[in-house]
Amino acid sequence: MSSDAAQRLAFVQSHLQVAACANKEEPKKKTPVESMSEEREKATFDVRELTYFLDGGEKFTQIREKFMMELERDPTFRMYDMYDVTKDQIRERTMEKFRTIVHYVSAEPVPIFTMRMQTISLIDPGFWTRFGVHYGLFFGALRGSATSAQFSHWVSKGALALNGMVGCFAMTELGHGSNVAGLETTATFDEASDQFIIHTPTITATKWWIGGAAHTATHTVVFAQLIVRGKRYGTKSFVVQLRDTRTYTLMPGINIGDIGKKMGRDGIDNGWIQFTNVRIPRTNMLMKHTKVSRAGEVKEPPMAQLTYGALIQGRVAMVVDSGNIAKKAVTIAGRYAAVRRQFQSSPHVFRRPS
């Protein structure tokens, strides 16, 4: 018999002895908690020190842990049944959470509130996204593109306190996502009435994917082609009311649909919007960069791209959030690998013939 064949035979025989060996010396099974402590003790560095380093200092770790404890104890953030509830129930819960978080917006400094939201996203990314669409995109567009007088006006209307105003951000169209300069929605200045007419001229100009549009937003910042006296000036942003703030019925000329269930983040109600000759006051155009006077004079900024700034922050936030979610996934996978016990790892069982 060749030595190769002898080795294979010995290996097969070792399998046949499994039951006997396993019965002889049944190893004591470790509990998952024991396995985890054992793995943790193997660390060759100070885990706590690394945590402080990753959080930016001990103070920030303490703040993060405080947020985590608050969320664990807050029943509005319960997630244990999230796979049993419907899309509509998840969306309702999202709006309940708004109430619990709103007061922190003005009570906490921005970096601390940002940390709170990053912690929340680890628990409920759908809520984080809906809240982020209002504060990051809608409110961010007001902050970045409104004059200071316009900004104060929208804050007084409830944009900061979410008092009678919940925002969304209507930039993307069915036919145009990356190409913001090529958007088709129009905003035509009507000098006689001192108004803009917001209009969706084609199917591909339908605003698409708009987070919060399907049910929850009362207002939106719309990106549209500015047209004054027949001349096009490129894509600018305009505040448009979508729904009655009390009854939530659609305003005249607004047509909205629900994009429906997604692969994740169902807490946010993404929808589509069509505008049919919707009239808004001229002053609803956000005029920090480009200005249109009562007489129809257009003053343009040195850099037209400034208009698109609002989404940059949103996109950066999505990348940071993806990083945090990936950290959570790696942590779960690492812990699972440390405690998962399957088959036998006794040398009797998997002994290879030498």
Ligand SMILES: Cc1cc2nc3c(=O)[nH]c(=O)nc-3n(C[C@H](O)[C@H](O)[C@H](O)COP(=O)(O)OP(=O)(O)OC[C@H]3O[C@@H](n4cnc5c(N)ncnc54)[C@H](O)[C@@H]3O)c2cc1C
């Ligand atoms: C869940 C979800 C929520 C969203 N919420 C909102 C919202 O609230 N408001 C809103 O306005 N939008 C929203 N969007 C839309 C989002 O901003 C767009 O999906 C994004 O801007 C990309 O546009 P697009 O999907 O049309 O892709 P496209 O523009 O068609 O791009 C498709 C691919 O081609 C690449 N590409 C595009 N142009 C070029 C080029 N010139 N050269 C090389 N590569 C190119 C892109 O990088 C991409 O990989 C949402 C999208 C999703 C999926």
